[in-house]
Amino acid sequence: MNAIVKAYRSGIFIVLSLIFSLGSHLIGENEEPVTAGKVLWVPFEGTVELGLSPFVQRSLRYAEENNFDAVVFEVDTFGGRVDAAVDIRDAIMDSPVLTLAWVNKRAISAGALISLACDKIVFAGGSTMGAATPVQAGGEGAQDAGKKFVSYFRGEMGATAERNGRSREIAEAMVMASKEIPGLIAEGEVLTLTDKMALEHGISDATLNHRTEVLKFLELENALVEEFEISWAESIVRFLTDPTVAGLLMSAGILGLILEIQSPGFGVPGIVGLSCLGLYFFGKFIVNLAGLEEVLLFILGLILIGVEIFVAPGTFLFAIAGILCVVGALFWAGVSPNIPFSISAPDVQDQLQSVAIGLVVTLFGMVILYFLLRKRPNRTPLVLRTSLEKGGGEERGARDSLQSLIGKQGLLLSDLRPVGRAEIDGKSYQVVSDGAFLERGRKIEVIDTEGVRIIVRAI
Secondary structure, three states: OHHHHHHHHHHHHHHHHHHHHHHHHHHHHHHOOOOOOEEEEEEEEOOEOOOHHHHHHHHHHHHHHOOOOEEEEEEEEOOEOHHHHHHHHHHHHHOOOEEEEEEEEEEEOHHHHHHHHOOEEEEOOOOEEEOOOOEEOOOOOOEEOOHHHHHHHHHHHHHHHHHOOOOHHHHHHOOOOOOOEOOOEOOOOOOEEEHHHHHHOOOOOEEOOOHHHHHHHOOOOOOEEEEOOOOHHHHHHHHHOOHHHHHHHHHHHHHHHHHHHHOOOOEHHHHHHHHHHHHHHHHHHHOOOOOHHHHHHHHHHHHHHHHHHHHOOOOOHHHHHHHHHHHHHHHHOOOOOOOOOOOOOHHHHHHHHHHHHHHHHHHHHHHHHHHHHHOOOOOOOOEOOOOHHHOOHHHHHHHHHHHOOOOOEEEEOOOEOOEEEEEEOOEEEEEEEOOOOEOOOOEEEEEEEEOOEEEEEEO
């Protein structure tokens, strides 16, 4: 009997143990956090400029290639260039990955277009979106762009909103004054939405103040979140395409080439000038503004200017054509081919202003260099000299022969601008002036030689 009871109790114990073990296993499974999905978190802050577009495009490609479930753009911007905003808008709308704009503080001007391009829009409390009228800088401050361009951008805003199921009328009201929209805006005003207004009128899908709320809204609260950061290369491109930096590179490049012409023989000014202009065009090329055409046009301009100085001085035709080519190349390198060209477009106006400022700075630099060089008739230009001592006897003989010309006088056979030809001791030599431009027929004196260069001054 006791044996039966013990067996019975043992059986109950085994059954209960199995039940508790299974229950514990099930409970343990339910308590384990489950990671489901991947979200790419992309900061979208500061000015919308050309260097930002490659960063956004790279983030979208990365999300697509690595099978992310969503891309969240955390937006806080006062806007920027329209052409950059349009490039970013197109990239977002072409992406197969779900995109969400979290307006965290503000999405003004170009930021509004970019936010409307996303599949979903949510606001943080107290955030705003709108005021997207394109403006151009001028002497009297910021002014509205021309009607043609404003109409174009209004269409971009409306079409973008409409494609994602949002109100075209509200989106267009952010660009230009329109008729009254009851509960939103009076007639003749440009619209800026608050988070509450955006939610009430269907522009925003929710008001969310924390990242966890955004993930929960996407039903990806347990997703792996990866922060997407700008690369060093993209940082460099953003720096080079900054309007101020681009203008300085332009001025430094032109001044360097001018100084190099004053000191024939390739030297430091030429290296600095070409490097600055190379960086200028490189930055524009990377962001798909400048192409091979602009670079070739610029080189053609330099060749024509060289012909004016060295081959046909005084004709002015080559100089004028060369200057037009150079200015045209510098201008077109900053104008986007992706938006309709209009002289009143903000980006076109900004580029015109940038080139104008660059040329004015260059002009002042030329004047300063002219007076500095005039005060140093026996200057030693910054050139990378070729060491003749390493050459053969003929090179040393040529150098010694030229040194014997120092102190001798001659007659100019052509204008010196600053290079030309002169007759000295009955022979024709290529000479360079000490800084001043001299007319044909002037008497000159050899004051120095540097390698195979003969430096002269008027007498």
